[in-house]
Amino acid sequence: MNQVFGHSCMTGDHVIELPVVNHVTEIPETSTNTVIVTQPRSGDRQWSSGICDCLSDFEMCLYTIYCGICLHCAVAKKLDESGCSGACLSGQVALRTKYRLRHKIRGNILDDMCVVTWCNGCALGQILRDMEKGMYPRTCCGVW
Secondary structure: EEEEOOOOOEEEOOEOOOOOOOOOOOOOOOOOOOOOOOOOOOOEEEOOOOOOOHHHHHHHHHHHOOHHHHHHHHHHHHHOOHHHHHOOHHHHHHHHHHHHHOOOOOOHHHHHHHHHOOOOHOOOOOOHHHHOOOOOOOOOOOOO
């Protein structure tokens, strides 16, 4: 005759130890996902000049053509970013977006991406002209 006592089983003269099985039920963790459906509110003003107004300041136009990367780095430093962020296209889009949001200029990140991608020099010139009219005066050598 077999009898079970706790964690052992007795069969005749032999006692067999039974394995201890713990049943643990895992409770799945709940996670909260935040979905952003809109961007931060766009600014209250327009750019101080149009995207195609680059020839209104011929000196700046030449700077953007021949020293574009250096000027992007100067803009990055003025915005408290690494100078290297102006060296690649995605960094330039981020800089334009940061400048636009900081100075409450109308627009969105898609506009920033398109302008920087297809008219990089014009986009840089527009930022520089806006900087010059705002809190970032040009220094004696023409660089911010």
